[in-house]
Amino acid sequence: MAQALPPPSGPGASAAQPGGFRAALTDALGEVSAAQGESRRMQQELQLGNPAVSLEDTMVAMQKSQIGFQAVLAVRNRLVQSYSEIMNMQV
Template sequence: MDLRIPSSTTPLSGAGLARRAAAPQFDTKDVGFSGALKGALQSVSAAQNKASGMQREVQMENPAVSLEETMVAIQKAQIGFQATLHVRNRMVQAYTDIMNMQV
């Protein structure tokens, strides 16, 4: 399950490299829903860690990290977290619906 939104244009030159580096690495034994969910959660966690690291570097006035790239990373992490939250809410609702079914 990939929560990233595909883009037909490349707004930043380094965005493709960052996207490939943050992509989840799946084991061949973790195929299926649980493996996809685990990979998506790891991807969201990596995006959040990257954004917080970049934010820390901007606050320490590191000239190698730009404010624009940091803001984009923060927004990507926020969108990923929101998508994960929606998936979790849908899964809980589906579980509740199944448990309330009469057999």
């Protein structure tokens, strides 16, 4: 019977242990969703002529949300690829 591994120790161990990968992925999705919402809000404010919202800030917000979405999409694609490889392994 396999022996259970001891919990990881070190400077980053306590930060990664409580939530794990699922919590990190959920947080990342939440941040990307928030960035997209902020970008959408800034676009609407810019279209309505709000002087407090500049074109430059709106473009930066749009780029941030696009980059975040692309990163999450790349992680998802890699997870699906890894899952497919594991399912196709000969046991």
